Amino acid sequence: TLVLVALFYPEFDVARWRSQALASVFYVENWALAVAQVDYYAVDDSGSSPFQHFWSLSVQGQVFLLWPVIFAAAAVVCRRFRWRPVPVLAVAFGAVFVGSLVFSVVRTAGDQAFTYFDTRARLWEFALGSLLALAVPYLNPARGLRVVLGWAGLVSMVLVGVLVDVQGAFPGWIALWPLCSAAAVIVAGSSGSRFGVDRVLASGPLVRLGDAAYALYLVHWPLLITYLVVRDRPVAGPRSGVVLIVVSLVLAVVATRWVENPLKRWAWPERSARRLAVVVVVCLGLVAVPVLGWAQADARRAAQIAAEAERNNPG
Known part of the structure; x- marks a missing residue:
């Protein structure tokens, strides 16, 4: 970013x-x-x-x-x-x-x-x-109740964005709505019924999408904002929105497979607290050092411009 x-x-x-x-x-x-x-x-x-x-x-x-x-x-x-x-x-x-x-x-x-x-x-x-x-x-609800809870939770979750004025309401009491909806799906769990929502949520494509969800969250927003800055637009249109979603999904899958999963499997940092601390410090430094160096370079450049302005335009 x-x-x-x-x-x-x-x-x-x-x-x-x-x-x-x-x-x-x-x-x-x-x-x-x-x-x-x-x-x-x-x-x-x-x-x-x-x-x-x-x-x-x-x-x-x-x-x-x-x-x-x-x-x-x-x-x-x-x-x-x-x-x-x-x-x-x-x-x-x-x-x-x-x-x-x-x-x-x-x-x-x-x-x-x-x-x-x-x-x-x-x-x-x-x-x-x-x-x-x-x-x-x-909690061990019966199969029929699991089916009802699962679908009720999923439908309720979707309805939040349709019926609620999220702009003026969140994060007050209204946030109970999506949270309780998610809780219902979790309590429903695996219903064992062919009519249960878990048969949909546990399908291969959705599971793979869930595996990449963290990376998708990371990449989608900077891509959207960068597009709006480059095109000088307040919002993305339908076509550009679809393209941004597809690109975000592709990048998320790639990042999950080639960055996140290999790092999660990396056992070296877990072998001692000292190694783990080193990795944490390096991760912080990967952002902090370039940013602080960049800021210092800009400050020096601004000071140099100010000095040259005084010298080139005395009085």
Whole structure:
């Protein structure tokens, strides 16, 4: 994405997108967008950051640091009072769910644009997933109920985008709709029925698409924004939209096969904490070092231009 920025984006925007790259690689892009008062639902996407989609990955990264703290605290409580872990974790995540949901509803009504990126207003969504994970082993709905839950969840998920004014509602209480829809599909699981939605979702093409979903999320947004910048358009039309989707799918499959999967199979970093730390630092440096060097080069060039202007035009 930084290469695309260097090649195709207006020079006056480059410094702003460099800082967004740093925010993304350090998992604080959501806060950078919130402070910049970015409107996620802006009609014209051509001025959007090519790193804007990293906001949700940043929230996830922050949760992945917070959740182990909750598990560790629960372990201490269970050890001290000889309590079973599932009820303790259910209470802990239930408290996070209620507190964050109330915060989300109140803040969405007051400042929806900022709250959309606010980690505190999103914690309840992850807490709901954790509560579901705790409950699923104890749930065993009948086959008929699994079929109903699966299709109801899928249809309900699609209807969110059709019926809900997401622009003014998210991430308040209305976000319960898609989350509960997804939960229904998960609880339905494998129905064992030929009429179950799992027969569709478990089909080969959809499974392969699911395998490439992470890469698809990474590549689709910078491709879209770069296209809008190059063509100087506020939105993509039907034909260009289809082309962007197809190109994104192809790149996602390629990236999954030749980048993501080989890295996941790479055992060397997992053999010691020191090796893992080295890999993490190198990954951060691959973005931070070029960005900071680029910024320094621009600063030196600006200073040189200013000095030459004074010398060439004294007084």
